[in-house]
Amino acid sequence: MSTTLGFDTLAVHAGAEPDPATGARQVPIYQTTAYVFRDADHAAKLFNLQEVGYIYSRLTNPTVSALANRVAALEGGAGAVCCSSGHAAQLMALFPLMQPGCNVVASSRLYGGTIQQFANTIRKFGWSAKFVDTDDLLAVEHAIDENTRAVFCETIANPGGYVTDLDALARIADQAGIPLIVDNTTATPYLCRPIEHGATLVVHSATKYLTGNGTVTGGVVVDSGKFDWSKNDKFPSLSQPEPAYHGLNFHGALGAMAFTFHSIAVGLRDLGMTMNPQGAHYTLMGIETLSLRMQRHVENAMTVAQYLEQDPRVEAVTYAGLKSSPYNHRALSMLPKGAGALFTVSVKGGYDACVKLVDSLKLFSHVANLGDTRSLIIHPASTTHRQLDEAAQIKAGAAPNVVRLSIGIEDVRDIIADLDQALTAATA
Template identity: 70%
Template sequence: MSDDAPRPYGFDTLQIHAGARPDPATGARQTPIYQNTGYVFRDAEHAAALFNLQEVGFIYSRLTNPTVAVLQERIATLEGGVGAICTGSGHAAQLMALFPLMSPGDDIVVCNRLYGGTVTQFSQTIKRFGWKAKFVDADKPGEVAKACGKRTKAIFCESICNPGGYVTDIPKIAAVAERKGVPLIVDNTSATPYLCKPIEMGATLVVHSTTKYLSGSGQAMGGVIVDSGTFDWSASDKFPSLSEPEPAYHGLKFHETFGPLAFTFNGIAIGLRDLGMTQSPMNAFLTLLGIETLSLRMEKHVANAKKLAEWLENDPRVASVSYAGLKSSPYYRRARKVYPNGAGALFTVALKGGYDACVKMVDGVEIFSHVANLGDTRSLIIHSASTTHRQLTPEQQVAAGAGPDVVRLSIGIEDADDLIADLDQALAKATA
């Protein structure tokens, strides 16, 4: 082996350059917005090869688009995957991740600490496909293993859980998934690949709502599924969509034909083709711009979150703060080990005044914005039990860390002292 092998690029370089090249037609350095639907084929033979999956290229923007393709490669590179599929939203990414794996009667084992919309999607919506979700405590790997049955097709968790900021021990859950012969799907939205690399810890697939930290400014909807390329889809008969002949492509077997890229090609050729959950070129362009400053923003997000959490923890008006970056957190040691760059910037605060104090605090902020989003450069606040987690039962709300006495904070990149002053005056209003 030559000693002159190129050194691997660092994260800061990859977040700017991965997947991108100067535009061959114009020399434009920034990735253009290819705002078009179709692409001219060289000839009939070229068109047939593309439609037969014998050649990679652009056919129709529901399937592939040059701007979106750059975003897919960039996120896959940052996550350490072999490929990625961009979708119109994070919720679309979750369904697209399950689509090649599931059949009617199948189930997934799911962490019970999840974003409220995900809980609703998994506990209610997927029933219409004949799928089922089993909710368990991911802090107890034995329960995760026990819940896996013959019809279990995946295990799903969040790296840093929304809204409570709990951190999942991904290596332990990945070990369970490996023993059970099923893929582990990790929602890495709240952590981003800067704080957490689930694939390096054994995850098969990683999903994001790119709407959040990857975009960073609350201006572009999107989602993505990253394929690790490490799962053996042909090791059993559990995943026929990937291992068995596909009728729509004259008996082609995705895993046999595409190897590590089987899931990625299936997601584009079948998932996007038939479900149409496509990300727009404009949103892909805006997300690419956001990713260019991801590491810089995440460092500031985390530093601000730690400072605010420590201040809130010592405030007599606060009952508790759920943030794994605090030494008092039961997740502190885990976070230091699994998330060495920080425990994120999302956490909850329980107020001694209960529900009424929470509502008054939300209404009393001036810099924080009352918004149903997270991962913005701006600091955001919301009362999860009455909004994002409203559809859940009281028991589910408490399990998810979204009880009625709790507000969720998404800490932005403003001046930390200004944010503290804003929370201080809002708490004064809430407890007056």
């Protein structure tokens, strides 16, 4: 489907046509493991990537493919691959790029689980990460060395709601001959399309706003199709004969779709981090209302942030939509439809007051999630960022006196009333 169509039209129609077998208008859930080949020659062509089709649902599935195509259309990408979670998407994004001894330069303002994954887990593959403040562009440049294979950041940083200068990071990455990978989970393509700001790859936790109702774990990697994987020798899995796929040169053979096909033919085949078709179906249905939900999320978040900014029981609010935010100007240019619905609040009374606040809320749900239709809260220092020391927590925007809010689509008066009574209990 043409990407010249409007966002709302793509959100409903992209990646899906009426089912050719039954005429079903909604994308069916193809709950099947394998697919019958027409004959031996058909099977051989599929396995040789000479023909596009379905072999085994660890690799591809019609329901999951519909979701991948829809998210790719919304992000303005050439292709996409879906996987089992946002964390899986991060590994899938790095997998074709990295070799033992290689590193990724990553923002220090990332979700705590991502910092953990990059700081410790990827070392088991022989990879490493260098964490830098991506507002310090000189530090980013200095961190990149001959073994760096990507720069990684979030559009709107979780948990602090900080807005990243994607255009500046893209220029630095381009000068170094490496891709910029952007986690766009908290912004969604409705608020920002990182590829338009120079990103090579975009990752999502589909668990969050894309699905929007707290029913699915899933991840998506979108490839812009614009990066020249053959312009240097840094990416042999894509630009040289791939021993894991009988010597196929993915970029030479598949061009703009090289990364996507490698992620399916090698990444999903060997890592097995597959999205299930029912989960893909839920996310497809969620995306149909993405723009409507994001409009309410943003509207409510702005009202709540303005209220909290004036509250004497609160020390600070990090919402980039506020004029007082140092990221407001950047948000206005990069996120003209709004600065999202995720931000942090520093509560007077420190760690103990934050714990009391969380325990006193009635409408808010205390969960390790964001992007739900419901308003959610968490105290990162005691949960998502607990594995970090205090200095690292502060650097990540998750100091002990900070709570993270994910503002839902309820009546904003009820959201504020709940925060008001909980702040009273927490700071009494």
